[in-house]
Amino acid sequence: MLLAQSLSKLLLQWPVPSSLKQSTQLHAQMVVSGAIYNPLSLSHLLKSITDCSEAGSLTYALNMFARIPSPSAFMWNSIIRACSRNHFPRESIHFFQRMLHKGVPPDSYTFQCLFKSCSLSSSFLEGQMAHGVFIRLFPESDSLVANSLIHMYLEFGWVDDARRAFSGTDRKDVVSWTTFIGGLVKSGFLDEARRLFDEMPERNVISWTSMITGNSQAGRAEEAVQFFKRMLSDGVVPDAVTVISVLSACAQMRDLELGKWLHQFLAKENIAFNSNLIVALIDMYSKCGDICSARQVFDSIGWKVLQAWNAIIDGYCKMGKVDIARSLFDQMNACDIISLNSMITGYIQNSRLKEALLLFGKLCTSGLRPDKYTVVGLLTACASLGALGQGKLLHAYIEVGSVEWDVYLGTALLDMYAKCGKLDQAMLVFQRMDERDLRAWTAIISGLAMNGMGELALKHFSLMKKEGIRPNAVAYIGVLTSCSHSGLMAEGRKYFEEMKALYNIEPEIEHYGCMVDLLGRAGHLKEAVELIKSMPMEPNAVIWGSILSACRVYKDIDLAEKAAKHLLDLEPHEDAVYVQLYNIYVDSKRWADASNIRSLMEKKGVRKMAAYSSITLGGQVHRFIAGDQSHPEIMEIQVMMSEMAKKLKLAGYMPITSQISVDVDEEEKELALFSHSEKMAIAFGLMRLGANMPIHVIKNLRICEDCHLAIKMISKIWSRDIVVRDRSRFHHFQDGHCSCSDFW
Template sequence: MMRAVNPTLDYPILQLLQKCKSFTMLKQVHAQMITTGLILHTYPISRILLVSSSLSPLSYTLAILSRAPNPSIFLHNTLISRLAQSNLVKAALSLYDEILADPDLRPNNHTYPSLFKAFAAHQWFKHGQALHAHVLKFIYPLHDNFVQASLLNFYSRCGRVDIARYFFDQIMEPDLATWNSILSAYARSSGVSFSADPHLLDENTSSSLEVLNLFGRMQRSLVEPSEVTLVTLITACAELGALSLGIWAHVYIIKNTLSLNHYIGTALITLYTNSGCLGFARQLFYQLPHTDIFCFNAMIRGLAVHGRGREALDLFETMNQEGLAPDDVTMLAVMCACSHVGLVDEGRRYFELMTSFYGLEPKIEHYGCLVDLLGRAGLVKEAEERILTMPMKPNAVLWRSLLGAARVHGNLETGEVALKNLVELEPETSGSYVLLSNMYSFVEKWDDAKRVRQLMKEQGLEKAPGSSLVEVDGAMHEFLAGDRSHPRARDVYLKLEEMNAKLQEHGHRARTREVLFDIEEEEKEGALSYHSERLAIAFALVATDSCTPVRIIKNLRVCVDCHSSTKLLSLIYGREIIVRDRTRFHHFHNGSCSCLDYW
């Protein structure tokens, strides 16, 4: 007759169970648990289920559970959690089905979190929605923070930030993991990139601003940030160019002796390159204790968008010498480096080397970079041929890039072909029509320009407004073209009048050929002077010290007139002006620009 025992953590057999390294040893311990009666108790069964799930066949583990004298919901939850962690999601779901089929069992708040975590990892959105319905059925009303946090994380991982935010707002006192989950949700929905789509840039900006707002709330709740929190925060700062807060995060890492690992290192490199501080980024890169492919990619990309093409290619060669194999992102950054400084032959060569030497199949993004490279260099017809002969269907980004090149180089025929394809792919996007209309305006084909504008009107499309962000004293200020809503609008427009007068004194003549409308020259000059970056510069000149660099982020490509006037303003006011537009950086200093007028 088996004797009853009082199972505790100190019981010798349980201690032996934790030392099991093989299935054979597990079976021996299992036999002892049976002969001593330990197997009759819930807690020892839960322990052997955990060990068995990693050492024995699944059938053996399930047999242990099925022979338990009281296969409670606790035991089922224990095994479901372990199976889900081991990526045996189908087995975990089968066990969950057993719970639903057993009238003596009912799912509880410990049943679901591990399943939601597994679904999030696989991004099984429909499965998760079905499971969410079960939560509402069995646990309603839902007041369990653990379940709410698991739902938040699931929807976050599946890209549904709106639903994730709903669950976050239901949690009274979020812990660090919950804060990290919602911050990461917004960071993932943003992503740091230079995009040809101004609408996407606006969405990214909104998501990154929400990360900063939430982090402020997190600080007020006295929850200390972790490395995960700081990476998310720095990434958002990089998207916004919020340099002051990004530097605060860097200082926090140093003061709290947190590890400057490659995750934080990569985020900081991106922050500094995206904020125009290329020197800081270089310094940090060479101080990192360990640099991996992600660090190199961030640094190469940073050099590329700052127009340091040759330096970017040199760093790429250094990476090769250190034995790091490039990936898709590396090659995209390398080709971007070639594009921004007109290294056409080198760009073509690296594109061919992707397949022939590095064994990487070019993706549509690489073809897009190649088209951009050729288009910038005036090789519009070759760019068009590349699009027409590529192995995958061209997307709107490629046709928009071709249209932009056709506009810059006055190739109306190619521009019309590009627009035709763009309208088929994205009939609701206004930017394509605006590019073609500007092209017609540039060559003074006003009737054609009006025809395109009429087509936009018929489609109910409006031009995306120009928007510029400028950081002053740690706060981000946004200006739209012609904006008068800023609290210091009066000061801004007074400074703008002064700027325009000084520009005229120094011989600046507004470049009005690309203004969209067939209006008088004086009106065109007025329209140009109210562009968003001009207002942002005026505000920065009013609100900052005369030695402080002016840093601006713009959602559209810098126009020719703003580019020429900003060069002159940097000379007139003795200020360094750094403008990040949708594709690259322009460093204006002492009357010249780092792009050397190639953009």
């Protein structure tokens, strides 16, 4: 008897839940002593077990609960709460229903746990029914239960019901306000959230952070920063979550100064660094262009966090808690790969592919397994830079099974090959894909279109439809681009009409742009203008730019002037408009008008964009600008260009000097033409690449007629495949011919 009393007293005095092992030992002693029959002691024992986070505690508690003849409301609450905490919310609802069936009246705490379980399991009907029971039993609202109710409706996405629950709460505490405002923010009701936020009688760090995060995620970075400054002036100290959101806003605004201040603030306030905070700092520095600081964060903090994880895991292993150590190891892997991905992405955003690949190599040798998102990010970078060699290395990494293959990864791989001009490889990847979704089909259709294989692209579009895959608006952009780049007029008209007739897809401005481009290239300028007039939206600069380009080819000066006027209204500082119109006047020998355009450019401070071409070798991007002498191998490049000029002249090459409009002699015009950036890049490629390796060049503007002619001849003289990706398409030069058939 004395032992039973002592055990009961001990249970009542427990300040914190004990371990499962201690609880089960105490349970056994209670059974032996008879203390198990004391309802109060039994309630405390059950709660101590349900509060344990160790594996097996819930099973033990459920078995123990099943043997209790008449559980009290406190015991039912303990089990309902335990099921919810252990990710079995449906079981919580089941136990609540059994509780009512047994005639045990629930208290307000029961509903607090129940509403949470309904929100976790998306049990809409049960949530509404529980709300009805609560109103019947407790006419006066309880703030804690009201907060759970508001949260439940917000999780359901039922903002109106949450609004009514919030309005019906008599005693709103800071949690009520914060929960509802946070839900409004998450649901996109930012203006209403701001109005209520200004009415709040009391604000805490969570409510401030909700407003900052919501605005930052909605792209309202300046407002997010304003809230942050108000928070500081209000004397509220931000936490790590707040800083992460403000760093995101800094990244959007490219506000490096505030970002650096936040970095210093973290050190000053001794805020612990976690992987999310590290990623946010790296992302901010990368997007603000300070890649060196981003790498310093990664090297100085990222690996320290990894070491801290290792120390904790080692400690658990020494204690014999291998399951917990393994769980932490899996979390560490995920966290560290996220920060590595962020650093790699930062390098890619700053066109530093070589450093991104080196870090990728470090990731592989560190024992961490890169995920598919790391590889996809690198493949995307290789595609944008035309870095075929590095793309092939990544393909080899995929082939040895180092990363799980799926349609997402396969699409990125075929897209990389297509954008590097290796359509044979892109087709092989596409053919071996077991699963092909709409994105994969669209990628291969668009790749074929951009590489001048319009008829093959349309064939794949037909195959896609036969496979039962319904095309969307993006797929039709690829199809119409195929028609435009290959001059397939009849097919273009057909597919433009079938979009709406067969699939009820309303043409968007991109579809109209493709059709205007197709009509303009084919010389159907009148029809193109009529199509523009029929558009349900205002034409953009791309559409008027297509008209202006076509006007130069077909010598329609009146329409060119109208198109230029629209373009200058839309983009008054866009240099290409002035340059195009200037060239049209020069071609027509309207020197006075050409001179006026040049004067207008000077008056408005508009400068012609420098044309540049780039070539990627060994992960390093080499960029060339006409006349630039800064490349470390410029002397060797110039020697190679002289050799190119001699061999071209011997082969019958005649520079198209009419493209040079300045008043200089023919020799200077020839020199100016031969110093174009794409010729410099090709000379560098001939120097540095093996005799059988293709040369891939990316140009920021449209390739000029003279360079196009010269590169065709270079491909024949040097027996070299050359791929040039200009602003509008790919040009595959082989044995003196181009895939565009001189139609670009």
